[in-house]
Amino acid sequence: MIKDNQALAGVWVKAVSADVLEPDDAEKFEHDGLCIAVFNLDGSFFATAGICTHEHAFLSEGYVDGETVECPLHQGLFNIRTGQALSPPVTEGLRTFKTKVEDGDVYVFVEP
Numbered sequence: 001m002i003k004d005n006q007a008l009a010g011v012w013v014k015a016v017s018a019d020v021l022e023p024d025d026a027e028k029f030e031h032d033g034l035c036i037a038v039f040n041l042d043g044s045f046f047a048t049a050g051i052c053t054h055e056h057a058f059l060s061e062g063y064v065d066g067e068t069v070e071c072p073l074h075q076g077l078f079n080i081r082t083g084q085a086l087s088p089p090v091t092e093g094l095r096t097f098k099t100k101v102e103d104g105d106v107y108v109f110v111e112p
């Protein structure tokens with residue numbers, strides 16, 4: 001029973017070393033089959049779903065400008081902090097995840 005509750009609570013997953021991820025840059029990683037993109041915005045870290053909601057493109061390979069990322073495939077824009085879709089052809093927002101930095105590593109909180 002306790003095990004089930006723990007599974008529902010989610011887990012902090014080590015994503016990337018904080019000093020490897022430069023400002024305005026992104027990295028992707030996978031956890032349990034989920035692709036997640038981690039972004040460095042002026043030293044603050046944010047995480048979103050790693051794959052565009054329009055078609056299959058990795059947002060970690062997109063262009064980061066301020067708080068937005070431009071999809072590398074068709075240039076749809078997302079807000080990195082909120083996941084909101086900002087311009088066509090994307091209409092569906094991105095899932096977002098909590099982050100923290102501990103001992104020089106960026107962790108992402110992944111809920112089931």
Ligand code: FES
Nearest residue numbers: 052055071074076
């Ligand atoms: S795949 Fe991202 S905008 Fe089309």
